[in-house]
Amino acid sequence: DAGVIQSPRHEVTEMGQEVTLRCKPISGHNSLFWYRQTMMRGLELLIYFNNNVPIDDSGMPEDRFSAKMPNASFSTLKIQPSEPRDSAVYFCASSSSRGLVHEQYFGPGTRLTVT
Amino acid sequence: DAKTTQPNSMESNEEEPVHLPCNHSTISGTDYIHWYRQLPSQGPEYVIHGLTSNVNNRMASLAIAEDRKSSTLILHRATLRDAAVYYCIRRGQGGSEKLVFGKGTKLTVNP
Numbered sequence: 001d002a003g004v005i006q007s008p009r010h011e012v013t014e015m016g017q018e019v020t021l022r023c024k025p026i027s028g029h030n031s032l033f034w035y036r037q038t039m040m041r042g043l044e045l046l047i048y049f050n051n052n053v054p055i056d057d058s059g060m061p062e063d064r065f066s067a068k069m070p071n072a073s074f075s076t077l078k079i080q081p082s083e084p085r086d087s088a089v090y091f092c093a094s095s096s097s098r099g100l101v102h103e104q105y106f107g108p109g110t111r112l113t114v115t
Numbered sequence: 116d117a118k119t120t121q122p123n124s125m126e127s128n129e130e131e132p133v134h135l136p137c138n139h140s141t142i143s144g145t146d147y148i149h150w151y152r153q154l155p156s157q158g159p160e161y162v163i164h165g166l167t168s169n170v171n172n173r174m175a176s177l178a179i180a181e182d183r184k185s186s187t188l189i190l191h192r193a194t195l196r197d198a199a200v201y202y203c204i205r206r207g208q209g210g211s212e213k214l215v216f217g218k219g220t221k222l223t224v225n226p
Contacts, residue, residue, distance in 0.1 A: 033214075045213055050212070093159075097212060102206075102212050106160065107158055108157065
């Protein structure tokens, strides 16, 4: 089992550039979550999908952030234009909503630095 | 709002038991209690969950107070690998799958 796969693992970009983070959930999972973690704000949920449909995007900071899930095995989180305050570790997680536990499995994260 | 309260940090010695407390005094009757931990430079990982009864798995035990207003995660023999931030989370049954992470408890394990 490869687990949740995220790419890239590290991204350094300049302010104003577009950034795209990618996630491949665990096969068979039908829920996918994007989180952001900073020292100041801790771990916060940005958006989550169920069966490829966005269910709750209340955590998305502003219009510069967008997320898509075109199919069950792939999701992207895009920031355009990026700003230094977007620097954080971005985690993707997946789970199966078919059982009772809904245990979430997290990827290794993408460390984003915007200069 | 995480709606749980945990100590910021705790320390333990290797091979000793660790009891990590969590207060969730406003928990509703259908909320599960989930515990996740985050090892340094890794994503969080699921540890255990429970509703009313005490629970055991290969990683830990979860003791839930009779009134469900608090719970304790028990690591029976701490190892250096257990050094992590431990998060106690309330999660409603049905509806949203959201997990709201608080600040958690940073556990330091001394050799």
